Amino acid sequence: MAEPEQPSPPEEVAQYVIDGLNRQDADKLRRIASYSNALANWKEAAGATDQRSGENEDDQAADQDDRPSAVPAKASTVVKKINNNRYYYWQWRDGDKIRSKYKGPVRDE
Known part of the structure; x- marks a missing residue:
């Protein structure tokens, strides 16, 4: 009998x-x-x-609208601090690698 596909x-x-989730056993997953x-x-x-930190529905819709075609839908937005400046990056997993693409500066309001 063939093993079921994940x-x-x-x-x-x-x-x-x-x-x-992949690290949990069947009982914990249930x-x-x-x-x-x-x-x-x-x-x-x-x-x-959606309760994502600091974002409202308009921000999330804008996230979807400004997503470059090279960035997959499963990408998350992360903040990286470089030389005391903060920047948004799209970040996603591609096989065993983590990929990032620059999104823009963090604008403190």
């Missing part, structure tokens, strides 16, 4: 989340799934939207 994760899930469903229900009931 399912593919959704593209919009950050790679660090996928990596963490408990995580139960928690995830309960959390989603709570957020819907509370009227909460």
